[in-house]
Amino acid sequence: MSKRNSQEAKREARERLKAERDKQAKRDKIRRQLTVGGSVLAILAIAGGIGFAIANNSGGGGDSTDWSAARDIVDNGAPATDDTDADAENAANYPTEAPANTSGDDSLTVQVGDPDxxxxxxxxxxxxxxxxxxxxxxxxxxxxxxxxxxSYKVEFVFGTFLDNNFPGDGSKNAVSALGAALNVSPEAFLGFHEALYSADWHPNERTDGFTDEYLIEIGDTVPELKDNQDFQDAITNSTYATWAVQMGDKFNADPEVEGTPAVKINGQLIETPYTPESLDAALAAASQG
Incomplete structure (x- = not known):
């Protein structure tokens, strides 16, 4: 699938982040106005139409990550806050460390296989x-x-541009979960990656299918991740949210890659191979070159 023009994507991302921040500020303001002793029905009556959004944002069945805060941390080193509408101490402050088993100066290189x-x-x-x-x-x-x-080592670069096309932030949440699997081991990462794209588990792209709960459920099909509390906590605590944002930025920064899936061999973009024979031919051509 094609990624959008980078300038248009950046503009739309800025507008989307502002809208998300405005919505979050309204939610925080309403929370402060609600009395502790109010009944559930009273809360729903006060909150009105945004009750469902509040439940989703607090992790009641979806993605618990505040992605606008994760973006702020990547861009500015800290999440943006508006003291008039939101308490600074309640702002999400996600870790900035990369998963284990990454490399490169920016820890965004995910490479599996014999380094030689x-x-x-x-x-x-x-x-x-x-x-x-x-x-x-x-x-x-x-x-x-x-x-x-x-025969070769494989490097993975993950885009998250489809979150701009469809509701929710499933791509970013799935990349964050891939980071959680990689932190366990390269084998766990490969198993989780395979399961995530499998016919049994890959959701319709138009739905926000990659929720925290669903990603943990996928992980339970991988031996290294089944009932793995560290993996599950990394998903629910958004441990690798900022890393996922940076990975999406890395994907967007490559001017040669205009969509997914795309494949390079030794840094050279090739026609995406859909058969082992076409991949072998591309590898042979790369060796000759």
Whole structure:
């Protein structure tokens, strides 16, 4: 799927962040106005139409991350607050450390396989992308085999641009969960990545399917992540939210990659291979070059 023009995407992202902050400020203001002794019905009556949004934002069945705060931390080192409408002490303050098993100066390189392998295959994917799901279901075993036999190492770069196209923040939340799996081990990451794109678990991209609960449910299908409290806590506590935002920025910064899935071999963009034979041909051409 195609990513939008970078300038348009940046403008829309700024507008979306402002709208999210305004909504959050209104929610915080209403919370302060509600009395502790009020009944549930009274609260709903006061809160009116934003009751559902408050429940979602507090983790009542969706994504518990305040993504506007995570963006502020990446951009400014701290979440933005408006003391007139929101208490500074209540602002989300997510960690900024990257998951274990990352590399690079910015800790945004996710590379699996023999570091001395002659070739590097770089995959560009968005978790919500349905074409990426088809791609992984078709080529995932081939990439896994290439990693295992040392033919190449695989680097993953994750976009989150589909969150601009459809409701919710499922792409960012899924990237954050991928970081939580990577923090456990590369094997856990690969297993979770495979399950996430599988026909059994990949949700419709038009729905905000990658909730905290659903991502934990996916994790329970991976031996290294089943009932893994560290993995689950990292999702519900948004431990790798800022890392997910930065990963999306890395994807957007590549001028050659215009959509997902995209594939590079040794830094050169190739036609996306949908058969093992086409991948082998591309690897052979890269070796000759």
């Amino acid at each position: 392998a002659a070739n590097t295959v770089t995959l560009y994917e968005d978790p919500r992308c349905p074409v990426c799901a088809t791609f992984e279901q078709t080529m995932g075993e081939t990439f896994k085999q290439g990693i295992e036999d040392g």
